[in-house]
Structure formats: C-alpha cells, structure tokens
Amino acid sequence: MFSWVLRSIVMTVVHVVARIVLGVAVTAAPLHGTVSRYTALAIVVLIALVWAGIDGVIDARRHPLVEDRTDLIMRWIITGVITGLVAGFICHLLEAAGVDGIGSRTWFFDLTSGAAGTALMIILPAAAGIGLGRWIGKSGVDPDEEAEERRQRRHEIALSGVGGEE
Template sequence: MVSWLLRGLSMSAVHIVARVLLGMAIVHSPLHGSLWKTAAVAAVVLIALIWGGVDGIIDGRAHDDPDDYADLTVMWLKAGVLAGVVSGIVSWALSNYVFGGMGQNSFFVELFAGGSFTALLVFVPALAGVGVGRFLAHRQSRKDARTAQDDTREHQTV
C-alpha cells in the first residue's frame, strides 16, 4: 500500500474516532466541552507527531547525507489532505444521519473548513516530528562515529 495512503486513512480514522468520542463526551458532560475539545485535538496531534518522528528516525538512519533524505514533506501533505477530505465527509454523514451530538454543519463547511483544519492537524505536527526524528537519528550516528573514532585512537596509542 502506498505510504501516504496508509497514513492518510489511519489519521482520518483517528480523527473520526476523536470526533465521535468528543461528541459523546459533550452530550454527556456539556460543561466540560473545552476540556474534551482540547483532549481530542491533542490526541490527533500527538499521534501525528509520534508517527512523523518515527518516519524521521527511520529516514535519518537510512541516509547519512541530508541531501539523500526521502521526501516526507509531500508524503505527509498528501496524507493530511486525504485525512481531511475523508474525515470531513464521514464526520458530516455521521453528524447528520447517525449521531447528532457531533454538530450540524453543512457538507461544504465540514469538507472545506473541517477538512482544512484536519489536514493541518496532521501535516504540521508530522513535519515537526520528522524534523525531530531526523535530528535524533543524526545525533545518534554522530555519537557512534565519535565513539568509534575514540576507540581507534586508544588502539593507536597502545
């Protein structure tokens, strides 16, 4: 399966589950809506951040030269747009036909505004994770190189 498709569909599933749980929580406890909304957004952002970080670590370990890195920016952009479109359509259908607690937005508002917001919720944290992951992978390879260099110096002086 294409990597951006897997990420996009998975992140749309995460967002849809977060929206459904958010709707249920707000219906059950409407006075704590701000807390539930923050928790739902934080869950989506955290999953995207961690997944992007894992991608960055894997890519950083695979390529020593930063010029050889894979194009994870476009991959995560495609995944974010796909997650936004899919979760917008599914959330609209769920809110209008299955579960009224999710809100009653029109199709175009849910698709364009909600989809754009979801795309950013996936894309921006994933790219931050990629950058941190590549930094950590490079830092570890530099430590390993220094340790190997120090070992050769010890053997040469003995």
C-alpha cells in the same frame, strides 16, 4: 504511494473516532466540553507528531546523507489533505445518519474549512515531528563517517561523469 495511503487511513480513523468520542463526551457532560475538545485535539496532534517523528528517525538512520533522504513532508501533506477531506465527508454522513454531537455543518464547510483545519492538525505537528525525528536519528551518526560518505559520493559522481563533461 502506499506510505501516504496507510497514514491517511489511520489518521482518518483516529480523527473520526475522536470526533465521535468528543460528541458523546460533550453531550454527556456539557460543562466539561472544553477539556474534552482539547484532549481530542491533543490526541490527534500527538499521533501525527510521534508517527512523523518515527518516520524522521528511520529516514535519518537509513540515509545519513541529507541529499539522499526521502521527501517526508510531502508524504504528510498528502496525508493531511486526504484525511481532512475523507474525515469531513464521513463525519457529515454520520451526522446525517443521526449520530449526535459530531459537530458537522454543511457539505461545503466540511469539505473546505473543516478539511483545511483537519489537514493543519496533521501537517504542522508532522513537520515538527519529522524535524525532531531526523535530529534524533542523526545524533547516532559519526560526523567523520558522514564526511567520508560525502567525499565517496562526490568521487563516484565525478567518475560517472554526471554533472560534468564527458
């Protein structure tokens, strides 16, 4: 449980700070708004990609067998959804409190379409990061050693009677 809570808190802070900085940048230099928007988007996406990639490397090295690995994508899906909802709520409150340039709209938009967009900004790069991280993490594993671990695992299952007749 704590793994997605920590990720949700950090990604929410990153998203809200990015929107505040983006609001200040667009208000101060409106002609550079496009560059500012893409920079803010790239920062949020890059953080999700790198963090999920690190998760993938750690998981691949900790569990060389694919069937023993942690369900990292579900962790990041929950993180994306929670971040989208909480960041939308916080940004809407900040806009109502008078912070200019946040780009908040109605409650309904912020908690539906805005939250979905934010969730996708986290989930899609995280999925790519997990795959890339697991590929990088697996590159240090000896294929013969992995095959031996699989054989040993099958032997242990056969001895315990799981999946077979007793």
